[in-house]
Amino acid sequence: MEQLIETLRTQRDLSDEELTALITRESDDKDLFAAADAVRREHYGTDVFLRGLIEFTNVCQNDCYYCGIRKSNAQAQRYRLTQEQILHSCENGYRMGFRTFVLQGGEDPRNTDAWVCSMVDKIKTAHPDCAVTLSIGEQSRASYQAYFEAGADRYLLRHETASDAHYRRLHPKEMSLANRKRCLFDLKEIGYQVGAGFMVGSPWQTPKELVADLRFLQELQPDMIGIGPFIPHHETPFADKQPGTLELTLRMLSILRLLFPYVLLPATTALGTISPIGRELGLKAGANVMMPNLTPTDARKHYDLYDNKICMDEEAAKCRLCQEGRVRSVGYQIVSDRGDVRR
Numbered sequence: 001m002e003q004l005i006e007t008l009r010t011q012r013d014l015s016d017e018e019l020t021a022l023i024t025r026e027s028d029d030k031d032l033f034a035a036a037d038a039v040r041r042e043h044y045g046t047d048v049f050l051r052g053l054i055e056f057t058n059v060c061q062n063d064c065y066y067c068g069i070r071k072s073n074a075q076a077q078r079y080r081l082t083q084e085q086i087l088h089s090c091e092n093g094y095r096m097g098f099r100t101f102v103l104q105g106g107e108d109p110r111n112t113d114a115w116v117c118s119m120v121d122k123i124k125t126a127h128p129d130c131a132v133t134l135s136i137g138e139q140s141r142a143s144y145q146a147y148f149e150a151g152a153d154r155y156l157l158r159h160e161t162a163s164d165a166h167y168r169r170l171h172p173k174e175m176s177l178a179n180r181k182r183c184l185f186d187l188k189e190i191g192y193q194v195g196a197g198f199m200v201g202s203p204w205q206t207p208k209e210l211v212a213d214l215r216f217l218q219e220l221q222p223d224m225i226g227i228g229p230f231i232p233h234h235e236t237p238f239a240d241k242q243p244g245t246l247e248l249t250l251r252m253l254s255i256l257r258l259l260f261p262y263v264l265l266p267a268t269t270a271l272g273t274i275s276p277i278g279r280e281l282g283l284k285a286g287a288n289v290m291m292p293n294l295t296p297t298d299a300r301k302h303y304d305l306y307d308n309k310i311c312m313d314e315e316a317a318k319c320r321l322c323q324e325g326r327v328r329s330v331g332y333q334i335v336s337d338r339g340d341v342r343r
């Protein structure tokens with residue numbers, strides 16, 4: 001196993017069989033975490049980048065089986081932040097040192113090109129030294145082009161799973177992996193810094209699907225990779241499914257760091273939800289990004305993707321401080337910087 005980790009570190013690749021052996025091994029992962037942390041330190045030192053997350057709408061026309069804000073969840077209390085509220089959240093975040101804002105939301109029909117472009121333009125005009133990341137799902141190439149021209153820098157769109165058959169079990173028939181991939185390649189060609197990713201432990205996922213995810217990421221070569229455990233939401237068809245584990249999520253973070261040494265890799269809220277020190281362990285396993293929540297708290301509690309999501313009530317300033325403490329406790333430090341990829 002030691003040899004496998006060394007090969008992964010030096011060659012940045014392994015065969016499918018070797019990746020499967022690493023993903024399914026019985027031993028603990030101290031050696032893997034140490035190798036991933038060393039690679040992370042080579043590229044990013046002890047820096048941790050912050051992204052101020054603004055969950056600006058939970059209205060969604062999609063019906064992904066795993067997601068708490070899917071359109072069929074009639075219990076969800078829907079909200080939309082106004083442009084003024086979003087700008088106010090950015091203002092607040094800027095004063096706290098954030099230099100990247102992530103605008104995330106459901107696929108809301110209010111997100112017309114004109115609306116999104118004017119939002120991006122207002123943020124970039126108010127804060128020209130900040131990066132704007134959009135995460136608003138699958139759109140046409142023309143829309144992605146329009147947002148980019150309005151000033152958007154980055155785009156997050158998890159591919160969710162790179163297996164066609166698995167994708168169909170997680171999504172209704174109106175959605176396809178082919179379109180998801182089309183979106184990601186369009187975004188790359190347009191010039192965005194692009195993030196893909198997947199849930200760890202989603203229903204029916206096996207090591208084979210995880211290896212397919214790694215192969216797809218090698219093909220796409222994204223700048224950011226978002227992974228976190230699947231966690232069930234009680235009002236979805238997956239209410240009774242098992243959540244993903246801390247162990248496997250940490251292991252996948254380390255494998256990703258070794259395969260993609262330069263990548264921006266967040267220690268996600270979902271990881272902090274399945275373990276009180278999940279995000280700290282994520283940093284030690286190779287993650288180098290944290291995403292404190294800037295969404296106004298009265299809206300935030302309705303951005304309910306899965307059960308028991310953390311940070312639902314904390315004011316933005318408190319969340320920022322909390323995360324700073326967590327980062328410091330494991331020997332890293334937050335930097336107030338756009339935090340672009342260092343390829």
Ligand code: SAM
Nearest residue numbers: 066067105106135136137158229230231305306
């Ligand atoms: N609509 C955009 C999209 O589809 O990319 C952004 C919002 S979507 C809610 C953001 C991410 O939340 C998804 O990519 C998915 O991986 C994650 N997510 C949704 N439901 C989840 C669950 N039950 N457990 C863990 N992660 C979940």
Ligand code: FES
Nearest residue numbers: 311314319322323
């Ligand atoms: Fe949000 Fe601790 S990270 S309150």
